[in-house]
Amino acid sequence: FPKVYERQKQLAAEEWKASLFTVSTKEYELKRMVQETFYNILHARQKKILLQHADSLYSGFFQRASLRFDKGESNIMEKTTAEIQLGQIHNQLRQLAQDSAILQMQFRLLLNSPHDMSPDNGHEKMAILTLTDTLSIKNPPPLAMIRQQQQIADASIKLEKSKMLPELSVGYSNSSIKGIGADEQYYSSGQRFSSVQAGVGIPVFARAQKAKISAAKFSKTIAQNNYRMNEQSLYNHYASALANYQKYKEAVSYYESSAIPNALLITQTANQQFNAGTINYLEWVLLMNQATLVRSEYLEAIKNLNTSVIELNYFAASK
Numbered sequence: 001f002p003k004v005y006e007r008q009k010q011l012a013a014e015e016w017k018a019s020l021f022t023v024s025t026k027e028y029e030l031k032r033m034v035q036e037t038f039y040n041i042l043h044a045r046q047k048k049i050l051l052q053h054a055d056s057l058y059s060g061f062f063q064r065a066s067l068r069f070d071k072g073e074s075n076i077m078e079k080t081t082a083e084i085q086l087g088q089i090h091n092q093l094r095q096l097a098q099d100s101a102i103l104q105m106q107f108r109l110l111l112n113s114p115h116d117m118s119p120d121n122g123h124e125k126m127a128i129l130t131l132t133d134t135l136s137i138k139n140p141p142p143l144a145m146i147r148q149q150q151q152i153a154d155a156s157i158k159l160e161k162s163k164m165l166p167e168l169s170v171g172y173s174n175s176s177i178k179g180i181g182a183d184e185q186y187y188s189s190g191q192r193f194s195s196v197q198a199g200v201g202i203p204v205f206a207r208a209q210k211a212k213i214s215a216a217k218f219s220k221t222i223a224q225n226n227y228r229m230n231e232q233s234l235y236n237h238y239a240s241a242l243a244n245y246q247k248y249k250e251a252v253s254y255y256e257s258s259a260i261p262n263a264l265l266i267t268q269t270a271n272q273q274f275n276a277g278t279i280n281y282l283e284w285v286l287l288m289n290q291a292t293l294v295r296s297e298y299l300e301a302i303k304n305l306n307t308s309v310i311e312l313n314y315f316a317a318s319k
Helices: 002-070 076-111 141-162 207-276 281-316
Strands: 167-175 193-201
Touching (some): 002 076, 002 141, 002 281, 076 281, 141 207
Antiparallel strands (some): 167 193
């Protein structure tokens, strides 16, 4: 019996460790969700600034086109083009406002706050903790939780096997009687009688217990296969996140060193030439759309870069 009791304690301890790993995994997932929502809010804020800038440009264009049309200096096509462009921007701003409201609600829920919380203006690009070419983590929460299932299976096997062992039992009793005993003698209450009993319990019907042992071994096999499968999936996930990080890092570097300065130059030059009358309104719209698209793609590249950094930091924090 002491052996069985000891195995039960071991099994309970392993199950307790599993519950701790479950809590740890949920904490890591919550942190990742908070980080993702945080930077998505920053992304939406920068996108709003970009759309407001475009709105300012096209509002001025629409006013000039309306004035030129009223004076008979242009046809309806110029005014209609300006109105369409301005309407599209307003529609994007409305959709962005709805998306931002959803992000704020998610952020409040994740932080368990009754009030809206908004990130301070700061770095839009998330810093990476560490970076290695291969996965060097030892015990990430998802794998640790699955590995612990193997420990639970081992403890279950040992527990079921211990029930197959002979059980030793020892009993002791101490009592008194008052009156005439079986030997026709009188006994007072002050006299004590003690007895000791010992026995050995040997399992006779062991088939059911052997079936439980086999089931526990099968559970361990499942846990081992599950661990190997998730370990490979984790390595693939890390390799994918690392490749995405390198890809979007290069993209962001390209936009910052070349595309964004050129987009700003296009905007300034197109406005000057349009005001001077050296380009027509269709050429101006085409150039403005091109510059705005470059800035929008830059924001998307930053968003994707942050997502890959969050993934890599998740692995780094698991070391």
